[in-house]
Amino acid sequence: MTFDTWFVFLAAAVLICLSPGANNLLALTNGLRFGAAPSLAAVGGRLAAFLVMIVIAAAGLGAVLAASELAFQIIKWAGVAYLVYLGLRALMAPAAASAVPAAGAGHRLSVAALARREFLVAVGNPKAILVFTAVFPQFLVPGEAALPQFAVMGATFLATECLAAFAYVLSGKIFAPLLRDRAALVNRITGGLLLAAAGLLASASRRA
Numbered sequence: 001m002t003f004d005t006w007f008v009f010l011a012a013a014v015l016i017c018l019s020p021g022a023n024n025l026l027a028l029t030n031g032l033r034f035g036a037a038p039s040l041a042a043v044g045g046r047l048a049a050f051l052v053m054i055v056i057a058a059a060g061l062g063a064v065l066a067a068s069e070l071a072f073q074i075i076k077w078a079g080v081a082y083l084v085y086l087g088l089r090a091l092m093a094p095a096a097a098s099a100v101p102a103a104g105a106g107h108r109l110s111v112a113a114l115a116r117r118e119f120l121v122a123v124g125n126p127k128a129i130l131v132f133t134a135v136f137p138q139f140l141v142p143g144e145a146a147l148p149q150f151a152v153m154g155a156t157f158l159a160t161e162c163l164a165a166f167a168y169v170l171s172g173k174i175f176a177p178l179l180r181d182r183a184a185l186v187n188r189i190t191g192g193l194l195l196a197a198a199g200l201l202a203s204a205s206r207r208a
Helices: 003-018 022-034 036-058 061-067 069-092 111-123 126-139 146-179 183-202
Strands: none
Touching (some): 022 183, 036 111, 036 146, 069 111, 069 126
16 A cells, blocks of 8 residues: 555545544543543443454455345444433433533543443444445555555554544543533533434435
């Protein structure tokens, strides 16, 4: 893969990763409610899911999944249901149980629990496997080994995803002090964002 090809891929990855999809909205709400450190650590769950998808795409199995309308719909609606569950749970949570923690305060959800949410939201987004199956091959250089090129693009995408997650988590963290004593409003904002993420996922189709 030439530098020019990689640079064009990087530009595409930045646009894809920065788009306000389900995981990025989840990262925003995590940054708002739980602070930067645990929310950033939880992004590891998302990266693990994407790494599995990249391996699947590189093995050629992603094309099979991408071609199956039934598999696409099952994965999509499972992801939608999970996001709706998280959104309704936030909306109905007691205000006292949802206050934005002060700096240094204990967190009500462990990093493992937050990472599990990130992982489940990522694997419940079938558009991700389409990105790795349909977008990655467009940048493969014919005549060269595909696996090393997939490795380079995969590493680039995951690094870009980290930066995007950092931006969304930081955005939530910045707004957290403004909502410190408005727990009910935090419930409505986070619940609304998660339901919006569910709506975005529900509108996803297999068409690029």
